[in-house]
Amino acid sequence: MSKKLIITEKPSVAADVARALGGFVRHDDYYEGDEYVLSSAIGHLLELACPEEYEVKRGKWSFAHLPVIPPHFALQPIAKTESRLKLLVRLIKRKDVAGLINACDAGREGELIFNYINQHAGNAKPVERLWLQSMTPQAIREGFSRLRSGTEMQGLGDAAVCRSESDWLVGINGTRAMTAFNSKTGGFHLTTVGRVQTPTLALMVDREDRIRKFVARAYWELDGVFACAAGDYRGRWFDENFKGKDDDEHARADRLWDESRALALQNKCADQDGDVSEESKASTQLSPLLFDLTSLQREANGRFGFSAKATLGLAQALYEKHKILTYPRTDSRALPEDYRQTVLSTLSMLTGEGVGKGHDEQTLARYAPFAGRILASNWVVPNKRIFNNAKVSDHFAIIPTLQAPKHLSEPEMKLYDMVVKRFLAVFHPAAEYLITTRITRVAGEPFKTEGKVLVNPGWLAVYGREGQEGEEGNLVAVQAGERVHASEMLLSAHQTRPPARYSEASLLTAMEGAGKAMDDEELRAAMAGRGLGTPATRAQIIENLLAEQYLQREGRELQPTAKAFSLMTLLNGLGIPELTAPELTGEWEWKLARMERGELARTAFMKEIAAMTQRIVDRAKSYDSDTIPGDFGELSTPCPKCGALIKETYKKFQCQACDFSLWKIVAGRQFEASEIEELLTRRRIGPLSGFRNKMGRPFNAIIQLNADNSPEFDFGQGSAGADGPAEEVDFSQSETLGPCPKCGASVFEHGMAYVCERSQGSAKTCDFRSGKVILQQTVEAEQMQKLLSSGRTDLLRNFVSARTRRKFSAYLVRGADGKVGFEFEKREPRTPAKKSRATPTSEPSDAATPTSGTTTRSRKKASSS
Known part of the structure; x- marks a missing residue:
């Protein structure tokens, strides 16, 4: 058979x-x-x-x-x-x-x-x-x-293969061409580019460039405190003739740009009586749409600080392992029109009725009143905002399934709760407000006061916000015809602020909306549903940019590095907009969509990609590094050889009067201008992380200028080398940090590490050594003193895992054997914790030279690890 x-x-x-x-x-x-x-x-x-x-x-x-x-x-x-x-x-x-x-x-x-x-x-x-x-x-x-x-899927299959082969051609040729360009003068300087990765990076660099060039402007706001029979209220002066921002993104109706005018208005209105007019109108606010992956990642990052990658992993586990969410890698925020019965069954599950044993009863109890209200009120009706086949692509919105939740971890529970509440909210009526706008006119000048009262919470009830905007938004009543008195006129000075740096949440939004400003209507339409990348790939794109050191995390902010600016300078200088603008993705998506419908042949598409690839390589071949145009700056520190001005070029910091120069990239790491300034001023900088050896392994080092003003690594090893016995180190002029935990002798700062005085020179009897940088966390001398004296440092928050590349916090502690290990923050365990023991670290490559294999790691189960 x-x-x-x-x-x-x-x-x-x-x-x-x-x-x-x-x-x-x-x-x-x-x-x-x-x-x-x-x-x-x-x-x-x-x-x-x-x-x-x-x-x-x-x-x-x-x-x-x-x-x-x-x-x-x-x-x-x-x-x-x-x-x-x-x-x-x-x-x-x-x-x-x-x-x-x-x-x-x-x-x-x-x-x-x-x-x-x-x-x-x-x-x-x-x-x-x-x-x-x-x-x-x-x-x-x-x-x-x-x-x-199978024949019905031929178009989709062709589009899938073309997208894969096109990404390969552009990525491989673009990366090799840019790497070859940057490696012309020696070394191997890997410079990765990609169809989606590089336009995403261009968004980041453009935003950072605007921040760096931003010049703050002063403005003033004038607030009046008005007394009436029922009490006091405040109002803010505004320009009734204001017609919009025009070319000034910081323009507002209530901002005064001239201090003398602001003072004149303050004096004009102070201690004067005023007339009041009021207008009230009802307003409604609909619930947010159901989640797609990008909006889920965005909200989880904003609320909980989850990275896009972490959110995708959690959503995937809730889909695959727990079976309680629908497919998460979706760009749709609607449901199929025939899905109403499934929704009703899902709501019934959320009430807890008919659910078998073993589920999380406490969780369902939180949802039951709202699910029951929806069912009893018959609110699941045909509604194009929720049920719309035209807005469902490969997959529909993320919603709970018919399976009840059980045995969820805390992060899984947080994400599931977000999805369920959004699902419940979308079937509730709109929130209803009464919005009152009051204009108080004093000496002919208008002051605006707005009050917003929540009349009916509607969907807000799901989030427990029934009374949140009630009394706070209520205005003190003014009787008809009543005159009020300006008891105070408060003038406050402010300054405009630069645009905020991207977080993962705002970057996901930017990637999703990339291309909406395109002039070409067809390309704009092609990008409308996709943007840069897909919901399933955007998280990995961000992680790749971090891994390639084009971006770095600063708290929740993402900041482009000097390497990112260098790449954009190169691509813009070479005249290759295909790799920096979202138009390339828009054009591809438009053509691939035509291919899916059988309107474009696979061979024709690939012929165009080959021609574009040839152009990228030809452009890279036509320039040398010193001819790349760019917006390069000057250093404030003079040349150490002749005292002349040093200017930045594409690849160097070059003296304008002699042959002195410093490469921007050393051992795979690109220097920031501020780091070069410090090196020239102090003749020494570090320890710095991010260097890579010829095998691709990361290491940390101090950079110093030698007698010939050439930069060189200083590892402070003090160990035997090819030229003879180990160097004898004189610690007589150094300050001890404390007793060695292994032998009781003194520990001193030396090069890239803190070392026992008996671990140096030919008469070496101790091997204690702990790096100044451990897993990218700088360990200051003050912290080493605490470690040696009390057995542990303060909580250090910037360790970076070699495996996950995520930050974590830990204490450094002194073990009974004298080795240095991690101790994580103690949190209340869900189950009794097992006794832990210290074992040699499994991540020595991050510590590299500084720790020399002596760092140990606690195996305690802690969420911060």
């Missing part, structure tokens, strides 16, 4: 399908029943690779080998999942398998994963498509009852 092979994108989805359809027996990594064989990929199993005859090793990238435009693309297995690929190929080739069902995630990426497997296996058997938008058993069974034909 012939069977069909079902291939899902992830093992968890295969398990869901097996449970929903029933009748399967599990065999290791696949299931088998009477009608179907069922297995899964593990995400992407294959990736594009350059055919071997066109490949060039990374260290030998040069213009001689560019552009790389192979006549065909090879597929290579991803090493860590190759065994799963071999299993799928074996199942595809089974004689009793008569056809395949593509059950990968609905969308372009899922289509690509399956098509690559299909291509690699050389399959000629017929293919059908399962299109799922929810993982409930009912949705899975319904999906199998209406499978799509």
Whole structure:
């Protein structure tokens, strides 16, 4: 009897399908029943690779080998999942398998994963498509009852492959061309670019440039305190003739830009009587729309500080593992028009009725009153704002499923709660307000007072904000015809502020809305639904920019580095707007959408991409580093050799009168102008992090100018080298920081580390050494003194994990063996904590030279780790 092979994108989805359809027996990594064989990929199993005859090793990238435009693309297995690929190929080739069902995630990426497997296996058997938008058993069974034909998905498949190959061509050639350009004068300076990554970075650099160039302007506001029979109220002067901001983004009707005019108005109105006019009108506020992934990431970042990547991971777990949220990688904020019955069933689950044992009763109890009210009031009705097929793309909005929550972690609970409350709120009526605008006219000058009273909370009740804007917004009553008196005129001085730096939340918004200002209507329409990247990829794009040191996190802010400014200078100087403007993505999306509809051939699209790739390489070949134009500055510190002016160029800080210069990039790290100023002034700077050796491993170092005014690394190792025995170190003029925890001798500051005096020189008897920089956290001498005297430092908040690249906080503590380890903040455990012990760190590469392997790490379970 012939069977069909079902291939899902992830093992968890295969398990869901097996449970929903029933009748399967599990065999290791696949299931088998009477009608179907069922297995899964593990995400992407294959990736594009350059055919071997066109490949060039990374260290030998040069213009001689560019552009790389192979006549065909090879597929290579991803090493860590190759065994799963071999299993799928074996199942595809089974004689009793008569056809395949593509059950990968609905969308372009899922289509690509399956098509690559299909291509690699050389399959000629017929293919059908399962299109799922929810993982409930009912949705899975319904999906199998209406499978799509493989030919129906040809356009989507072509678009998926073209997008993948185009990203590869632009990314590989752009990265190699820019790397070759930056490596012309020696070394290997990796400079990554990408179709989505680089325009995103351009947004960041443009915002930071505006911040740096911002010049604050003074303005004044005039507030009056008015006395009436019922009490006092305040009003602010405003310009009744104000017609909008025009070209001044800081213009406001209530801002005065001339101090003398502001003072004149203050004197004119002080201690005068005034007349009052009032107008009241009802106003309503609708609930926010349901979440898509980007709006979910944005709100989670703003409320809880979750990174976009963390939010995606949590949402994915709530979808795959817990089955309590619908598919999260969506750009839609509406539901299908036939989904009303499912919504009613979901609301019924949220009331707690008919839910089996083991669920989180306390959580459902919070939602039950609102879910019950919606059902009792019959508020789930046809509504294009909620149920709209035209606004549903591959997937619909993120909402709770029919499964009740149980055993959620605290972060998972926070995210689930956000989604459920938004789901409940969208079916509630609008919030109703009474807004009163009062104009008080004193000596002919108008002062505005506004009051906003919440009359009916509507959807706000879901968030517990029924009375939040009640009494505070109420105005003191003024009787008809009553005159008021200006008892005080308060003039306050202010200054305009630069635009705020991007947080992950605001950057996601900018990426989502990129291209809305395009002049071309068709491109603007193509970008309208997508922006830069997709909801599923934006988090990783931000993480990649951080990993490549184009961005750095400062609290919740993201700040572009000097390396980012350098890349934008290069691309703008070379005249390659395709890599910095969102128009490229807009044009691609427009064409790929046409391809999905069968209106554009795959070959025609790829021919255009090849031509663009050639142009990028040609532009990079046509310039030298000293001819790149840019907005470069001057240093305030003179040249150490001749005292002349030093100017910045694309690659150097160059003296204008002699041959003295300093490279901007050293050992893979780009210097900021302020760091060069400090180096020239003090002749020494550091320790600095972010350097990388020839093997790509990070290290920290001090930079100093030698007698010839050349920069050199100072590691302060004091260890034997190729030229002879270890250097003897004289600590007689240094101040001790405390007793060595290993031998009791004195500890001193030396180079990149704090060392025992007995650990240096030829008579070395102790090996105590602790870095000045540990996991990118600078350990000040004051903290080392505390560690040596009391056994622990203060809480240090800027450690960065080598594995996750996320910041964490910890104390440095002295162990019984004299080694230095981590101790994390103590928090109330949910279950009794097991006794922990210190073990050697698993992340020595971040500490590199400074710790020399002596840092230890506590294995305590703590959320801050």
